[in-house]
Ligand SMILES: Nc1ncnc2c1ncn2[C@@H]1O[C@H](COP(=O)(O)OP(=O)(O)OP(=O)(O)O)[C@@H](O)[C@H]1O
């Protein structure tokens with residue numbers, strides 16, 4: 001659960017931060033001075049679930065109304081000295097969920113937040129799944145292959161609940177990388193029914209690859225794709241985050257309003273590159289775009305895919321060229337990858353000993369808490385140590 005606080009006075013931010021932290025230990029809370037942060041910039045960078053505006057006045061209501069139109073999934077709470085009936089009415093019309101007086105104690109603030117959490121169907125501790133966005137810097141980098149196979153590894157090797165969302169609205173193929181079955185519905189059909197979106201509709205729209213691994217497939221054809229809008233993604237990704245430990249989105253190469261919406265919401269972005277000049281050129285461009293969107297460096301984790309030792313261009317050369325550290329280097333393993341893709345079977349199932357499978361499992365350890373790993377390791381080692 002991400003909570004953003006806009007404040008005018010740092011001691012007030014501290015007061016709110018403490019009130020939130022006391023009741024919602026899993027919440028990720030950050031603050032910005034109101035003057036430094038216009039609302040559109042705020043959504044670009046952090047896409048909170050709850051926005052608290054301290055010291056709110058009438059002047060805040062217009063930007064808040066615009067914000068709630070584009071991001072209906074954000075719950076907005078105002079703390080204001082103005083508690084006139086007129087202000088309350090205008091605030092509600094602008095899409096604000098709660099208004100509490102500036103003189104309110106921490107208890108009152110906590111109670112207002114608890115009501116918001118309750119409405120979101122969330123436990124007040126506010127633990128949400130992670131959103132990971134995969135995108136290729138250039139066609140054929142392997143973004144879809146890695147997104148789908150990493151999703152499988154997190155679900156199967158680590159027992160996490162994982163949703164894979166295919167955002168390639170034109171020719172999405174992510175489901176085919178890990179399953180032969182036909183999806184029951186897709187992102188466009190779900191978007192058409194957005195007014196009745198809830199956890200059970202989301203689950204019913206997804207291909208159930210395993211009990212804990214579900215895929216929301218891309219639209220069947222480009223005409224259907226026109227129906228999908230950024231507000232739909234806002235609602236779908238938020239809901240998915242509440243119901244899964246990991247929401248992995250396979251993004252198209254061309255950035256548009258919809259993909260930027262998902263990139264904003266992502267906890268981590270994984271741009272996928274290879275070590276040849278054309279990839280590097282496009283990779284550089286993509287990282288420049290991320291900078292212009294004000295994404296912190298820590299949000300971007302570059303993957304080099306299909307790595308071969310002894311190539312002309314090294315990982316260090318790439319890091320220099322893109323002025324960014326490479327986080328992961330996935331080995332090349334042509335035959336195993338091709339076999340997995342041709343059969344529609346995840347590589348870690350078809351060939352668990354393959355270098356790509358081993359690498360993805362290692363990568364998974366970074367994102368799964370050690371206690372959960374101990375459980376799955378224990379379970380796996382018992383299974384493999386069985387004789388006969
Ligand atoms: N580490 C790897 N080793 C060998 N082959 C790989 C590896 N990763 C991916 N591939 C192969 O590359 C092919 C293309 O991958 P994929 O379709 O995932 O690329 P993409 O970046 O999603 O491309 P697009 O931009 O067209 O969506 C896959 O069919 C797979 O066989």
Ligand SMILES: [Mg+2]
Nearest residue numbers: 143144145168
């Ligand atoms: Mg792809």
